[in-house]
Amino acid sequence: MATPTSGGITAYSVKTKTKNVPMVNPVIDVKSGRYIATGTDAAGNKMAAILNKATAEGHIASGAAKKGSGW
Template identity: 40%
Template sequence: MAEIQLTAYNVKTKEKNVPILDAVVTKTAKGAYMVQGNDGKGNKLTTLCGEEKALAAIKAGIAKQGW
């Protein structure tokens, strides 16, 4: 399996594909998976991802499970 990398769009700096640091995966009320973290410069990042990618990131140790 390829290297898993969680990225998001940074609204403040308008950068795409910014790596998420200190990621925490949570479930929304409708069952979607949401990744929250920061970019290392103090900006918060949030993105939605699929179940497969979210669970793979938790298993690989890239993100913490938040539920």
């Protein structure tokens, strides 16, 4: 589950098996009614996190993420 920490989106990295890894340049898309943040970690590994509507809109409003497709 993605959590807001210091204004950025953090998620679990499957490749490195670490929690709360900050996402670099996240883009939030809406697919099938779900808000999905996709981005990379500092090492360039792809990451994704599912957000609720309020959290997704909060990250976009604060400038921590960009709007993707489906809005």
